[in-house]
Amino acid sequence: MRTDPELPFFFGADSGLFGMYHAPATSPRRAVLMCPPLGQELIRTHRLYRQLAQALAAQGLAVLRFDYHGTGDSAGESTDVDWQRCVGDAVSAAGELRSRAGVDRVVAFGARLGGSIALAAADRARFTEVIAWDPVVDGDDYVAALDTMQAALREDADRFNQPRSQADVAEQWLGFDIGDSLRKQIKALRVPAPNVPTLVLDSLPASAAPRWDHLVSQRGKVATIAPPTPWSDLRRLETAILSHPLIQAVTGRLTEGA
């Protein structure tokens, strides 16, 4: 029977979570769970996540990409997205990955809120390490940035012939409905330091770089990636985020003992 190196499938409760499993050519000793960001950042990083997954599989790691409930190809509507459920989905996905790959050691990777989710799920999912790329560690700042971009979107002359009404843009962030619950959850977000080794990959502009100290004070480190990633540039809202340096940084980190 033929085995596809990249297999799309549904898993989890009611088979509602979409996953893409990247099988290495040889029996793996470790696996990587790729936690996506939310909203438009999920779409912008899809290509990069696939490239990174292929690169990791090529060096002998089993990789699972997946979508949380209410995002991507998974069941649920965008208004259903819930922080605690995202964390729970990451835990389920880690279990699915262990089962498929036949390994126990799972490293988590995540960009932006995907990094935050990986950090929040680290204990429950028994990650051996977390690699977080520009994770969101202060929900207040993140919510404020999204609100600012959404307000600018309303009168974006490159997008609309006429400014839209306040009602037209209300309760949304850059293309997605946002329930009051998720907004409060993200606003209150304070990611605790995980009890596992953590690598923070920092590509935020110097002016916007938060202090990562509390994340890496015990068993972690920070590596800078250049050039800065334009996460918050409204003019590039629908442009894919690609980064060869990011792929090099993650594959380099996971080369040893694959």
Add this chain to the structure above:
Amino acid sequence: MREEAFRFGRARHLVGIAGLPEGARGETGVIVLNAGMVHRIGPFRLHVELTRQLNAAGYPTLRFDLSTLGDSGASGGGLTRTQQVSADVDDAMKLLAERAGCEHFVLVGLCSGAQNAHTVAASDPRVSGAVFLDGYAYQTVGYKLRHYLPRMFDPARWARFLRHRAGGGGSDKPASEPVFAVAPAPREEVIADFTGMVGRGMKLYLVYSGGISFCFNHARQFRECFGKVMDHPAVTTSYRAETDHTYILTGDRARLVDGIGGWVARNFPPAAGRHA
């Protein structure tokens, strides 16, 4: 309704999600093509919302990634891009025929997706309907009059122009990065294609947005661009001046999805299509 993930195609190089209504084997299936480089979920998840609403109405659907887009790989067949698109959509139709018993198909595409849907619809007799979102468009005389005349009599615009020129003419505002683009095809060729499509019984729905105001700016422009074939009863047009190209606002997107759902239901009624 259930969704199933598939790796399929002649080289098993394609990835897609089929939406299969419970207990229904529909005659007409709906296939949604990539919009630009966005993977199969569509801009802001448009394709997920659209296919699930159509599934709820009883229509089998497939949203998938064409070769080299999203999660799909290359087939390695040495085909031109146009040939590859036709081969990929052929694979998609075969999958939906096998899984849901579909014999006819409606293709939906935005921008480059509309272009690809057009290419296949023009030549494949299994395609019985097509939804072109911001597809082919041409600046007409009417477009230019509507675009330039109001500007000529706008004092504020003249003042801005003169200030700009006095200041050396440099731009202080970087342009947005282009997201999608539809490569032009000869207008006569496109008109002939539309004529051929309705001539063999196809139903067409053209929905154009205010997001392509650089080339399209009024409902009348459908007729100006494509002539009398736009008056054919099989052709429905809609110009949505207030929306952007990718329907970023959820209200605009919901109205678009409702509009497509209504058009599909009217033109491929469940009773005739054995839908649930």
